[in-house]
Amino acid sequence: xxxxRSKEKRITIHDIAREIGIAPSSVSKALNNLPTISDRIxxxxxxxxxxxxxxxxxxxxxxxxxxxxxxxxxxxxINAAFFSDVIAGIEEKCFEYNHRLIICQSDETFVREVQAxxxxxxxxxxxxxxxxxxxxxxxLHLKEIVDRxxxxxxxxxxxxxxxxHIIVNDNEKVALKAVKHLLSQGYxxxxxxxxxxxxxxxxxxxxxxxxALKSAGINIPYQHVVDDVSQKERAYITAIELLKGNxxxxxxxxxxxxxxxxxxxxxxxxxxxxxxxxxxxxFANETFTEATCPTLTSIDQQSRKMGLMASDIFFKKFRExxxxxxxxxxxxxxxxxxxxxxxxxxxxx
Amino acid sequence: xxxxRSKEKRITIHDIAREIGIAPSSVSKALNNLPTISDRIxxxxxxxxxxxxxxxxxxxxxxxxxxxxxxxxxxxxINAAFFSDVIAGIEEKCFEYNHRLIICQSDETFVREVQAxxxxxxxxxxxxxxxxxxxxxxxLHLKEIVDRxxxxxxxxxxxxxxxxHIIVNDNEKVALKAVKHLLSQGYxxxxxxxxxxxxxxxxxxxxxxxxALKSAGINIPYQHVVDDVSQKERAYITAIELLKGNxxxxxxxxxxxxxxxxxxxxxxxxxxxxxxxxxxxxFANETFTEATCPTLTSIDQQSRKMGLMASDIFFKKFRExxxxxxxxxxxxxxxxxxxxxxxxxxxxx
DNA sequence: ATTAAAATGGAAATCGATTTCCAATATACT
DNA sequence: AGTATATTGGAAATCGATTTCCATTTTAAT
Numbered sequence: 001x002x003x004x005r006s007k008e009k010r011i012t013i014h015d016i017a018r019e020i021g022i023a024p025s026s027v028s029k030a031l032n033n034l035p036t037i038s039d040r041i042x043x044x045x046x047x048x049x050x051x052x053x054x055x056x057x058x059x060x061x062x063x064x065x066x067x068x069x070x071x072x073x074x075x076x077x078i079n080a081a082f083f084s085d086v087i088a089g090i091e092e093k094c095f096e097y098n099h100r101l102i103i104c105q106s107d108e109t110f111v112r113e114v115q116a117x118x119x120x121x122x123x124x125x126x127x128x129x130x131x132x133x134x135x136x137x138x139x140l141h142l143k144e145i146v147d148r149x150x151x152x153x154x155x156x157x158x159x160x161x162x163x164x165h166i167i168v169n170d171n172e173k174v175a176l177k178a179v180k181h182l183l184s185q186g187y188x189x190x191x192x193x194x195x196x197x198x199x200x201x202x203x204x205x206x207x208x209x210x211x212a213l214k215s216a217g218i219n220i221p222y223q224h225v226v227d228d229v230s231q232k233e234r235a236y237i238t239a240i241e242l243l244k245g246n247x248x249x250x251x252x253x254x255x256x257x258x259x260x261x262x263x264x265x266x267x268x269x270x271x272x273x274x275x276x277x278x279x280x281x282x283f284a285n286e287t288f289t290e291a292t293c294p295t296l297t298s299i300d301q302q303s304r305k306m307g308l309m310a311s312d313i314f315f316k317k318f319r320e321x322x323x324x325x326x327x328x329x330x331x332x333x334x335x336x337x338x339x340x341x342x343x344x345x346x347x348x349x
Numbered sequence: 350x351x352x353x354r355s356k357e358k359r360i361t362i363h364d365i366a367r368e369i370g371i372a373p374s375s376v377s378k379a380l381n382n383l384p385t386i387s388d389r390i391x392x393x394x395x396x397x398x399x400x401x402x403x404x405x406x407x408x409x410x411x412x413x414x415x416x417x418x419x420x421x422x423x424x425x426x427i428n429a430a431f432f433s434d435v436i437a438g439i440e441e442k443c444f445e446y447n448h449r450l451i452i453c454q455s456d457e458t459f460v461r462e463v464q465a466x467x468x469x470x471x472x473x474x475x476x477x478x479x480x481x482x483x484x485x486x487x488x489l490h491l492k493e494i495v496d497r498x499x500x501x502x503x504x505x506x507x508x509x510x511x512x513x514h515i516i517v518n519d520n521e522k523v524a525l526k527a528v529k530h531l532l533s534q535g536y537x538x539x540x541x542x543x544x545x546x547x548x549x550x551x552x553x554x555x556x557x558x559x560x561a562l563k564s565a566g567i568n569i570p571y572q573h574v575v576d577d578v579s580q581k582e583r584a585y586i587t588a589i590e591l592l593k594g595n596x597x598x599x600x601x602x603x604x605x606x607x608x609x610x611x612x613x614x615x616x617x618x619x620x621x622x623x624x625x626x627x628x629x630x631x632f633a634n635e636t637f638t639e640a641t642c643p644t645l646t647s648i649d650q651q652s653r654k655m656g657l658m659a660s661d662i663f664f665k666k667f668r669e670x671x672x673x674x675x676x677x678x679x680x681x682x683x684x685x686x687x688x689x690x691x692x693x694x695x696x697x698x
Numbered sequence: 699a700t701t702a703a704a705a706t707g708g709a710a711a712t713c714g715a716t717t718t719c720c721a722a723t724a725t726a727c728t
Numbered sequence: 729a730g731t732a733t734a735t736t737g738g739a740a741a742t743c744g745a746t747t748t749c750c751a752t753t754t755t756a757a758t
Contacts, residue, residue: 053493053496058472059411063409077437078437081636084433100453102449104450148404291637292642293640293641
């Protein structure tokens with residue numbers, strides 16, 4: 001579909017120029033406050049611009065300058081709590097630096113992710129912040145981005161094999177800490193409910209989990225380590241199975257609060273109690289974690305902060321480039337996440 | 350800040366034209382699949398475009414065509430569950446119609462809302478979807494939008510006095526229904542916890558609440574009808590006060606689930622029980638409503654659907670305009686919301 | 699007063715794609 | 729064959745702002 005807005009006529013610098021009898025170029029300079037224009041003219045121009053209700057056309061300027069002041073974001077789901085918080089952070093920072101934000105969602109599919117990237121390139125964005133979809137296993141589209149000299153910043157769900165700025169949580173470390181916390185509460189048979197296996201964030205969390213058990217000298221039956229059960233429903237079903245089995249876990253560490261919710265239902269369903277019989281630790285510190293019964297221990301990923309810092313990489317780089325255009329090192333930032341201990345894992349008073 | 354991307358050189362239609370020895374205009378026509386170009390050339394052009402890794406520059410096309418295929422959204426908070434769901438709906442529809450989405454948040458302040466609108470005008474968006482901030486009491490910035498022939502669609506938090514497309518929930522009706530539900534459960538002293546008074550959505554909900562009480566012939570002490578307590582903290586404090594007073598309510602109808610959360614804490618704090626002693630109905634059907642203890646009765650606003658329908662107004666209009674450019678009637682759509690009955694308000698089995 | 703230097707405003711090219719004419723060629727029709 | 733009619737591709741203008749010179753004017757300096 002291709003649509004023509006019935007546009008009367010947009011006021012341009014030419015209109016301003018004509019009205020006060022100067023050249024359009026002078027108007028541009030005046031509006032941009034260049035030193036080569038006298039204050040007298042600047043005042044005139046600004047007044048007339050206001051009078052005519054002039055609005056700068058960023059698209060036109062963009063074309064000429066080769067810069068759009070546009071930042072693109074691609075996430076699996078706009079309305080997942082974690083991502084919407086990150087986006088809020090990004091937006092805040094962009095606003096501070098007078099940049100605009102274009103947001104696309106991949107819907108967890110690879111095709112739409114690629115399309116989103118293409119779209120952002122078409123829009124001539126200056127920077128792309130991306131968190132990969134579940135399906136994404138190749139990175140030609142990322143290469144496409146850097147090939148066109150667009151800054152690329154991957155966050156949370158990243159492809160580590162692809163060189164770019166990367167910003168993630170200290171997933172392994174915090175997972176280790178969380179599981180140690182469970183151990184300290186006397187839980188011994190701690191099961192793991194993970195996400196899609198190839199996603200680094202989940203791999204890391206699993207590593208941390210395994211490390212904690214190892215350091216405690218605990219052996220876990222293989223059935224207790226399950227991948228791809230981050231959805232509530234699947235977690236519920238799997239938890240029921242395990243708890244009914246002949247070697248039931250006495251605690252769950254999971255990579256998502258939604259999974260934790262499913263586990264909680266399963267526990268209640270079987271007439272067990274949390275935290276007395278079975279402990280739970282979730283991940284993401286969703287709003288609902290402090291509203292559940294019992295309240296849920298979870299991991300605060302500092303999502304807003306991640307958004308702030310991710311975009312800050314880009315803006316900082318701008319400042320650097322102004323001084324030193326050759327600067328191009330890739331940063332990898334790790335955001336410290338914390339275990340928020342609530343009732344679901346506290347059985348020692 | 351003003352930044353220059355170190356751009357090697359973007360491949361343009363001129364490059365394609367030069368390589369195969371035809372005119373740039375022909376390349377444009379070929380890529381746009383105009384009938385005035387032979388298939389032979391079209392094939393050549395497409396092949397060469399792929400070979401050179403050409404990407405269309407929407408900004409340039411936008412400038413020439415006067416259309417950006419861009420849709421702007423302004424919301425108080427990107428990461429509030431309701432808004433992020435609406436945005437997800439909008440994004441889905443935009444994707445379907447091959448439009449891009451620019452998102453701004455007003456942070457509930459009027460200044461930033463005005464800036465956001467200005468920004469979107471600068472970007473030459475074809476349509477603006479807006480939900481007003483708490484502070485917004487004037488509408489010059491909305492006038493600004495329609496004056497520039499940009500489609501304006503207000504949703505949820507709207508200024509009814511300003512003529513535009515409007516899409517809202519059936520707030521009054523559903524509030525009435527919710528309060529009647531409370532009455533049916535035997536609650537009599539039902540308090541109201543509202544939001545900022547001048548926002549129509551809240552006004553409507555209050556109207557529905559009052560209507561339900563009136564139709565039941567119930568008189569409510571004025572202290573039980575409180576505005577501007579949609580935040581969790583404030584709701585908590587106010588609920589404690591009321592419950593400790595000498596005419597305590599036996600139920601709360603509130604315009605926000607967060608307020609409901611605060612009320613729930615207050616009730617627990619005072620050693621009372623929900624739903625036995627005090628009933629609660631929230632609003633928005635946030636994720637956590639089914640995780641609380643007891644689960645929270647709430648109102649499902651169908652936020653995603655609101656997003657879909659809101660943007661659809663715009664796209665439908667496009668189709669109409671193509672046939673009949675004079676068409677310009679303003680639609681007001683009402684989305685039916687439903688009461689989701691859960692434990693917090695069910696004391697009759 | 700004369701020359702040099704600094705300040706100020708303008709003309710024109712430019713960014714990349716679209717679109718309006720127009721010219722040239724091809725096809726159809728007496 | 730000769731005229732009329734389609735087809736097809738190109739030249740040039742255009743969208744709105746920026747930017748690079750360049751020309752003039754003003755100020756400073758001797």
